[in-house]
Amino acid sequence: MANKRKKLTPITKSKKSNNPTNIRLKPEVSRKLINRFHVLIKAKALLFTKISLPKNHKLSEENYSSILSDSYPRINQLYLTRKNEIFTKLSQQSKKHRTEMRNDLFVTLSKLHDCRLSNDITDQLLSTAIEILAEIDAEIDLQGGLHTYQVASLNGQDKLRGSDSSKKLIEWLTELCKSPPDLPLTALEIGSLSSKNQISTSKWFKDNVTRIDLNSQDSDTILQQDFMQRPLPKSEKEKYHLISCSLVLNFVSSAQERGEMLKRIGKFFKPSKDIQDHGIFPCFFFVLPLPCVTNSKYINKENILPLLNGLGYSLLKYHESTKLVYMLLRYNESEKTKNFKFQKKELDVTRKAKRNNFSIILK
Numbered sequence: 001m002a003n004k005r006k007k008l009t010p011i012t013k014s015k016k017s018n019n020p021t022n023i024r025l026k027p028e029v030s031r032k033l034i035n036r037f038h039v040l041i042k043a044k045a046l047l048f049t050k051i052s053l054p055k056n057h058k059l060s061e062e063n064y065s066s067i068l069s070d071s072y073p074r075i076n077q078l079y080l081t082r083k084n085e086i087f088t089k090l091s092q093q094s095k096k097h098r099t100e101m102r103n104d105l106f107v108t109l110s111k112l113h114d115c116r117l118s119n120d121i122t123d124q125l126l127s128t129a130i131e132i133l134a135e136i137d138a139e140i141d142l143q144g145g146l147h148t149y150q151v152a153s154l155n156g157q158d159k160l161r162g163s164d165s166s167k168k169l170i171e172w173l174t175e176l177c178k179s180p181p182d183l184p185l186t187a188l189e190i191g192s193l194s195s196k197n198q199i200s201t202s203k204w205f206k207d208n209v210t211r212i213d214l215n216s217q218d219s220d221t222i223l224q225q226d227f228m229q230r231p232l233p234k235s236e237k238e239k240y241h242l243i244s245c246s247l248v249l250n251f252v253s254s255a256q257e258r259g260e261m262l263k264r265i266g267k268f269f270k271p272s273k274d275i276q277d278h279g280i281f282p283c284f285f286f287v288l289p290l291p292c293v294t295n296s297k298y299i300n301k302e303n304i305l306p307l308l309n310g311l312g313y314s315l316l317k318y319h320e321s322t323k324l325v326y327m328l329l330r331y332n333e334s335e336k337t338k339n340f341k342f343q344k345k346e347l348d349v350t351r352k353a354k355r356n357n358f359s360i361i362l363k
């Protein structure tokens with residue numbers, strides 16, 4: 001009898017090579033995958049805060065593989081070997097057993113004290129940290145990597161919102177200024193999964209949409225790029241009338257990096273004087289999962305708006321759906337507060353309900 005091949009990922013190989021917009025997952029499967037990715041990404045972010053590097057480099061989701069392979073070859077070897085071993089082990093285990101194995105992740109992480117990254121792999125603390133990193137990455141790879149998360153997000157778009165989030169953007173633009181101004185409007189979409197969403201297909205931005213993503217699903221239409229590494233604009237021509245950042249900030253691993261991203265976005269807007277702009281452009285379309293503002297220990301609607309104001313953003317439109325919060329904000333550099341800071345401070349400590357740790361720090 002032919003050997004039945006074990007299905008390793010929730011998305012089969014043949015489907016994986018197809019356009020992700022065509023892959024359909026059950027809503028329950030999408031939800032579980034997205035939640036698990038968030039847990040794993042959060043665990044990695046916590047782990048990175050516990051590893052310190054010589055010369056104050058900071059490890060992050062975006063840079064750790066190149067830092068490990070370029071500067072710490074022995075540690076990198078340990079990481080790769082361990083990841084391979086765990087990948088093989090996990091792929092032979094039942095789903096239930098895998099979940100049990102990983103449930104203690106945060107407990108282990110909370111016990112881990114600061115460890116300094118050097119090439120000394122005999123350091124027990126450091127090798128534990130690297131092993132945890134390898135375990136998390138093995139599980140992410142086993143699920144099909146970032147690709148699976150993106151497919152699940154695309155499916156989530158359909159099921160949770162009735163369509164893609166940029167539908168709300170186009171609805172608001174039409175409501176605020178009826179039709180596009182005469183000059184061509186340009187848009188930058190950070191964290192783009194498809195060129196078929198409303199930003200790209202509506203009459204507002206026509207062919208002037210730049211789409212980027214850490215992991216491009218279509219190299220013809222989406223540039224594979226980390227926004228934090230995107231070269232800063234050298235001239236007004238390289239700036240945008242609209243920047244969309246939908247469900248990306250919650251994906252960024254640490255509160256400080258989220259603050260850095262919001263600040264950096266400000267450098268990519270066209271100046272407002274340039275356009276008969278109906279008081280709207282340049283603007284920022286910003287979407288977060290609703291619990292980021294309704295159930296976070298540190299962020300709520302009352303403090304996120306002053307935080308955004310301090311960075312030069314003022315609110316034009318706000319909408320909460322059952323799952324997401326949508327904001328349209330006008331950007332004006334001259335309205336920025338100089339040296340604006342925002343610290344992480346627990347809100348309403350008397351509140352008993354279980355809350356999430358979403359936060360933003362501006363230093």
Ligand SMILES: C[S@@+](CC[C@H](N)C(=O)[O-])C[C@H]1O[C@@H](n2cnc3c(N)ncnc32)[C@H](O)[C@@H]1O
Nearest residue numbers: 153191213214215225226227228246247248251
């Ligand atoms: C949940 S998906 C959201 C996609 C889409 N914008 C939406 O609203 O459904 C988040 C995407 O952001 C991308 N992303 C996260 N950080 C990024 C960064 N620094 N630069 C570019 N893309 C990033 C991820 O690769 C992922 O594809």
